[in-house]
Amino acid sequence: MTYPLPAQASATSVAKAPSAAVGWTIAASSFAFIIVQLDITIVNVALPQIGADLNARVSALQWVVDAYTLGFAVFLLSAGALGDKFGSKRLFLAGFLLFALASIACGLAPDAGFLNSARALQGIGAALLVPSSLAILNRACAHDKKLLAKAIGLWTAAGGVSIAAGPVLGGLLLAAAGWRSIFLVNIPICALGFLLTMRVVPAMAAKQHTHSFDFRGQILAIFALTGLVGAVIELHPLGLWHPLVLSGFGLALIAGAAFIMVEKKVPHPMLPLNFFHQISFTAAVLFGVLVNFSYYGVIFVISFYLQKVQGYSSLQAGLAFLPLTGTFIFSNLVSGWLIGHAGIRLPMVLGGLIGALGYCLLGTIGIAAHVSFWQMLPGFVLIPAGMGLAVPAMTTSILSSVEKARAGTASAVLNTARQVGGAVGVAVFGALVSDSFGGNVLNGVTSGVISGVRIAMWTATVLLVIAAGLGYLVRPVAGTQ
Numbered sequence: 001m002t003y004p005l006p007a008q009a010s011a012t013s014v015a016k017a018p019s020a021a022v023g024w025t026i027a028a029s030s031f032a033f034i035i036v037q038l039d040i041t042i043v044n045v046a047l048p049q050i051g052a053d054l055n056a057r058v059s060a061l062q063w064v065v066d067a068y069t070l071g072f073a074v075f076l077l078s079a080g081a082l083g084d085k086f087g088s089k090r091l092f093l094a095g096f097l098l099f100a101l102a103s104i105a106c107g108l109a110p111d112a113g114f115l116n117s118a119r120a121l122q123g124i125g126a127a128l129l130v131p132s133s134l135a136i137l138n139r140a141c142a143h144d145k146k147l148l149a150k151a152i153g154l155w156t157a158a159g160g161v162s163i164a165a166g167p168v169l170g171g172l173l174l175a176a177a178g179w180r181s182i183f184l185v186n187i188p189i190c191a192l193g194f195l196l197t198m199r200v201v202p203a204m205a206a207k208q209h210t211h212s213f214d215f216r217g218q219i220l221a222i223f224a225l226t227g228l229v230g231a232v233i234e235l236h237p238l239g240l241w242h243p244l245v246l247s248g249f250g251l252a253l254i255a256g257a258a259f260i261m262v263e264k265k266v267p268h269p270m271l272p273l274n275f276f277h278q279i280s281f282t283a284a285v286l287f288g289v290l291v292n293f294s295y296y297g298v299i300f301v302i303s304f305y306l307q308k309v310q311g312y313s314s315l316q317a318g319l320a321f322l323p324l325t326g327t328f329i330f331s332n333l334v335s336g337w338l339i340g341h342a343g344i345r346l347p348m349v350l351g352g353l354i355g356a357l358g359y360c361l362l363g364t365i366g367i368a369a370h371v372s373f374w375q376m377l378p379g380f381v382l383i384p385a386g387m388g389l390a391v392p393a394m395t396t397s398i399l400s401s402v403e404k405a406r407a408g409t410a411s412a413v414l415n416t417a418r419q420v421g422g423a424v425g426v427a428v429f430g431a432l433v434s435d436s437f438g439g440n441v442l443n444g445v446t447s448g449v450i451s452g453v454r455i456a457m458w459t460a461t462v463l464l465v466i467a468a469g470l471g472y473l474v475r476p477v478a479g480t481q
Contacts (some may be wrong), residue, residue, distance in 0.1 A: 024200040025140040026154055028073040029133040031193030032092065033159035035051040035099060035186050039068060040296075040422070041166030044303040045317045046179040053179065056112040062233045063116040065300060066423040071123020071227060073419035074222045077412050078214065079131045088135035089201050090311040093194060095128030100190035103175035106183035131412060136201055145222060164325040167299065171318015214270040220259035221270070225420060227251030232427035264426055275413060281401035283473040284394050287348060287422035288414055290467040291387060291394075294359065294460035297429030298383070304433055305367065305453050319397060320373060324384040331388030344393040344400075348471025351390025356464035358382030363457025379457075386464070391473065397474045429456040 043050075046395035047061045054060075083091045102121035137155060173181040231248025238245050263269040276282045299321075306317040331351075338347045362379025365371070395414065402410045432452035 028196035030158040032129040032133045034162045035189050037159040042170040045167050045170040048307045049179045054112045054312035059233050060112040065426045067116040067119040068069040068123040068136045069419045069423040071120040072126045073416045075127035076416045079127045083132045088132040094473040095125050096190045096194040099125030103183045107180040129213045168318045170346035171315045175315035216262050217270045220255045224255035224324040280474045284397040284472040285417045287470045288418040288468045290463045292418040292422035293425035297425030301429050301433050323380045328384040328388045334387045335392040344397050347393035348390045349468045351386040352468030353466050355386025356461045359457050359460040363454050367454050
């Protein structure tokens, strides 16, 4: 059954007509999460084409991924405070606008430096969208807790499917219209989300008693994370003793130490360090870091491997990731059932071990000079199966580790840590590929790339086994078993 788009919506009308107004609000919020998650993975299959067109080295292509995830990560914690200060609807609309403008800039980029700067702006737009979209859903469904749970479930599913479908859609767009289309496709999605928000989401006033913005913490976080990731990316092409690499590590160390000192002293820190006093919270955050480190890094190197070693076209490479999408959806559904029957510990441990097995199989039988897709398929199925099983339980563990009033901040901490883990994973695993190609993946293929990708897979295997051990440390949540 379809509903006409309401001409105007208010807090009262949402309460009286949840099926129509809330449905459109969920759609607007989902558009935001779709583009945010989609742009994390859609770019991977396009990297060889981008590199060839813009004459970019692997280190520059790593920044195409990491500039986005870093911009997203370092502003995510502060976005909630900005929403309180200026109103969530205003921040949401600003996020759509910034994301659309940045996507246009990406699509028109004349060189790698311009593209990476635009990608960082995309990441900031993503950071504005995610917390404000959840605040909008929370208000729209405040009259019905079951409806709120269903709305968040749909919002999460939309993002989960889009991140898994990113390489597939990227391959299709590359075959049809070239690499610039993977950024320009965001424009109609942003426009729909913006227009829906304007029409159906009521104005959400800024809170009268908001916490002060942690400006020093925000600046120090940007310096620390950018210095760390930049140093790791440039480590192989420039060498450890290059002044830029040493400066990056030094900046990360000094800014990171200063960040911790500031967060200990400010009354309302962007990163509440007392969260980490709880073993379940710390274990779940580290679990998320290891999962994203492995997955983002592996997707980065596999995209090159399929096209540069196996000779796949961009379309074939995108379609090769199709099993990840279907398996991720199925394992997410199974995870919800398993959490209800066995608690959160089993899905995290089992998911970590299944993911580790997938990386192990991919590294042993799926990475070689000449392999069939069917030899890679077991890994492509087991990796998302493990992730889809573990991630909902990990999120449940985080939310149950803190009081309800701080659930939003705890979720932001988790997602920030995961994005940082993903950025560092791309930097580390990308360095293996860069080293195998002598710094430039576009000059040809050597046997070194196969060993480099295998090392990435075996590293991911070990990290997921460690993640499974961390999953065992989380405390059971009452009411889930």
